[in-house]
Amino acid sequence: MTIVNKKEPLILFVGDILFFIVALWVTLIIRYFDVPTLDTLxxxxxxxxxxxxxxVVTFYISGLYKKHTLILKKSLPKILLNAQISNILITVIFFYFIPYFSITPKTNLFIYLVVSFLFIYMWRLYIFKFISPKQKQNAILISxxxxxxxxxxxINNNDRYSFYFSSVFDLxxxxxxxxDNKILEEIEAKDISIxxxxxxxxxxEVLLPKLYNFIFEKIQFINTHEIYEYIxxxxxxxxxxxFWFIENIYAGNKVVYDFLKRSMDLLIALLLFAVTLVVYxxxxxxxxxxxxxxxxIVQERVGMDNKIIKLYKFRSMTSNDKGKWITDDDNRVTKVGKIIRSSRVDELPQLINVLKGDISLIGPRPDIKGLFDNLENELPYYTIRNVVKPGLSGWAQTHQEIPPHSLEETKIRLSYDLFYIxxxxFVLDVKIALQTLKTLISRTGK
Incomplete structure (x- = not known):
């Protein structure tokens, strides 16, 4: 299934590294009014x-390598500037705490911020037109x-895809x-490729015998499930x-993955607990x-295999209706609660739950027992999200800015949870961890 340029992230990565180096060289020229010697460089x-x-990790966290990178053209200057400011701050900390190098750049860093921003920005704008498909193929959508x-x-509003839906058939x-007749007419009339x-x-299914013949005319077939999940x-x-659940969901052990995940849970949770203890x-x-x-407070939540776990949190509300959604403008949320909820400080005691093995650092967020009981009755297949261990942060939390406050929002969360399951x-867990770090730094977490 080729719907985008698969080399796009690699091209952007190599180009960024190259222009990091070029920007450093130009910075030295500007700073010393001379071409730097080999030793200086x-x-x-x-x-x-x-x-x-x-x-590069900062760029990744900022979204500069994600699949929808080409949509960022309008917001690219802001995102790129914020990323480079973060990188300069990291550099200052790096040279302060690791004073083992023969350089201590100060003025150079300010010059580098400007130069690198301009180079990366121009490089990104330049490469967009080459990464984007030159000519879109005609496609039809049947669903x-x-x-x-x-x-x-x-698909029809994003330049990065290699095809365009010239016709859509709502079943x-x-x-x-x-x-039957309409689809065959469209395929012949519009030179359909996909x-x-x-x-x-x-x-x-009734159409399949007739659609089968188009394989010999080099038409590509894509299942809507697969392309929707990919995009x-x-x-x-x-x-x-x-059938989909039986075919796609495996609840058994993944020996290597489970070992790595538990090892990282223990190591990182212990480290974070020690570091954040000063906040308590x-x-x-x-x-x-x-x-x-x-x-x-201690909350009863539903964990792996629908078992009840007791989750520790800092108190952020005056009371809690265990069967309802909570919003940050809820009058039960205290003043202190708003602050610690927005920064997720209220969840720090859950590191104890990670160490105990009740939850993982990464996984679907466990529901409060009363809310879970309601959702179990309202949403088909809802309990399937509990075939894996819940976590402090998950795939849904990195894609939804705020927790679900309605049944429709919960359906979307479930769709993300199923993708994760x-x-x-281990690679997906690392992605979630990096995106969670971005959320914590920007204080947009709820």
Whole structure:
């Protein structure tokens, strides 16, 4: 399935590294009004080579390598400037705490910020037109439901895709006979190269014998499930059935992955707990002075295999209706609560749960027992999200800016959770961890 330039991230990565180096060279020319000697360039490249790796991670966290990079053209200056400012701050800290190099750049860093921003910005704008497909292929979409409309809108309004839906057939609007004739007419009339369809739909199954013949005319067939998952990083819920779960969800042990995951949970949770312990007295005192009650709460939540776990948190509300969604403008959220919830400080005690093995650092967020009971009755397949261990942060939390406050938002969260369960791996966990770090730094976490 080739719908975008798969070399795009690699091209951007190599180009960024190259222009990091070029920007450093130009910075030295500007600073010293002379072409730098080989020794001068070498003295700077040694420490900066380490920093280039860190800077690329910053770019990744900022979204400069994600699949929808080409959409960022309008917002590129702001995102890039913020990323480079962060990189310069990291560089200052690096040279302060590791004073083992023969250079201590100060003025150079300011010059480098300006020069590197200009070079990377111009490079990104220049490469966009070469990464974007030169000519789009004609495609037809045969499906139904809300996800079909999402798919049509995304494909037809984004330059990065290699095809365009010249025709869309909503299965709810056609009888089998009309659909048959219309599709065949469109394929012949519009030089169709790609057919995207829900091949599990009964109406589409009837068409398969006739569509089969188009294989010999070099037409490519793509299942709507696969392309939707690839583009949106979530599973289309309206297309789900028991067969899909049996085919795609594995709840058994993945020996190497499970070992690595648990090892990292213990190591990172222990380190974070030790580092953040200094925050506890301040949070405890703030909660005590405002609420005059215990600064900690213990919540019953639903964990792996639908077992009840007791989760520790800092108190952020005066009371909690265990069967309802919570919003930050809820009058039960205290003043201190708003601060610690926005920065996720209220969840620091859950590191104890990670060490105990109740939850992982990465995984679907566990629901409060009362809310879970309601959602279990409202949403089909909802309990499937508990076949894996829940986590402090998950794939849904990195894609939804705020926790779900309605049934519809919970459906979207479930679609992200299913994507994680299906595709879970150590690499995906690292991606989630980096995106969570971005959320914490920007204080947009809720």
């Amino acid at each position: 070498k003295n700077h490249l040694m420490p900066f080579s380490i920093l280039f790796v860190v800077w 139904r439901g809300h996800e079909m409309k999402e798919l049509e809108h995304e 709810d609007e056609y009888s089998e006979g009309d659909l 057919i995207v369809a829900d091949f599990n739909d009964n109406k589409v 949106f990083d979530r599973i289309p819920l309206s297309m789900m059935n028991y 007295p301040f949070v405890i005192l703030a909660i005590w002075f405002e609420s005059k009650t215990s600064p900690f 299906k595709n879970r791996s």
